[in-house]
Amino acid sequence: MSSVPSPASPLETMAQRELTITRRLLWAGISALSVLWPLEAVTGVIATWDRWLYPLMLVVFTGLALWLRRRPDKPQVVYLIGGAMLNTYLVAAALMAIFTGDLQSSIFPLVTTTHWMPLGYAAAFVVMARRASLILAGLTMAALFVPVGVAIAMGHLTVWGPQLPVLTANLALAHGVFILGLISIASLRNGYIRSQERIAVMETLASTDMLTSMPNRRALTQQLQSHVALANRHAQTLSVLMLDIDHFKVINDQYGHAGGDDVLRELSAVLGAQLRASDHAGRWGGEEFLVVAPGVGLPGAMDLAERIRAAVEQYRFSHGQPVTVSVGVTDFRPGDTMDTLLRRADAALYGAKRQGRNQVTLQALP
Structure with missing residues (x-):
């Protein structure tokens, strides 16, 4: 059944945006690794483990980007593998820098690694539910700072000097504040999505006939006004069909x-089956239906109206009795407004009623 195009729901829109952001994050990671790997290697500051972890991550991220391009319906694979690898690498690299080096030899890989960790938190909060992303962020923080805190408390890592406890506390506090900020942003996002969903539901209710699930008079009026404006501006053809169920009061009474x-x-299902994708049909009121057919002249509109009339007449309705419709047809003429079109269509419909019903009548300008 043709109707007013349904906009994507807020959840669908958000999912599409998350896919776009994930693609950008993957290619940003690929670009960053492509620069950092040769840069650190040439300058001699690359850590031993990064000599093989950088190319491994480059291959994995490239594979995930290609997977997301081929299977956008399966982003969870990318979220799981990409997030797990990024956070595991950052934690492992930071711990290796701390436990295998000292202040002089490992301060560079430690600082650069811990500076990149908020990216892992942010990526999780973008593409995962708030609870899951909070758990991931908490586990990542715990995996890094708990072992270091325990080692410091037990008197280990003295090769770092007195700066390590201060540096560790500073980094832990910064990461905690960063996560709290992401939680606030996620809460605002969830509230925005819920409000948009409520607005979408209200708009659907305001433009849909609840009995037939077709567009209602309000939605059809908007469509007709838009197409009349286009027809006036660009001299496009436009036809309007008004249908009425014959003897509907008798059906209700019986x-x-x-x-x-x-x-x-x-009848709404029968009507929808006869329409093109570009046509707009809906319940105009009571037992009346309206069809707006852009790009269709009078011959095509008359043919469409006859197909609808014949389809209704041949359909076996559930109450077991035949049902027929009368159809009035008119088309757009230069200078027409929505009201003049509707008046002619209504006059054509009543002409069909007067002439015996179950027929199509044309009401053109003199």
């Missing part, structure tokens, strides 16, 4: 309002 509602729902 089968009750529930039976009448069933007829309306079934």
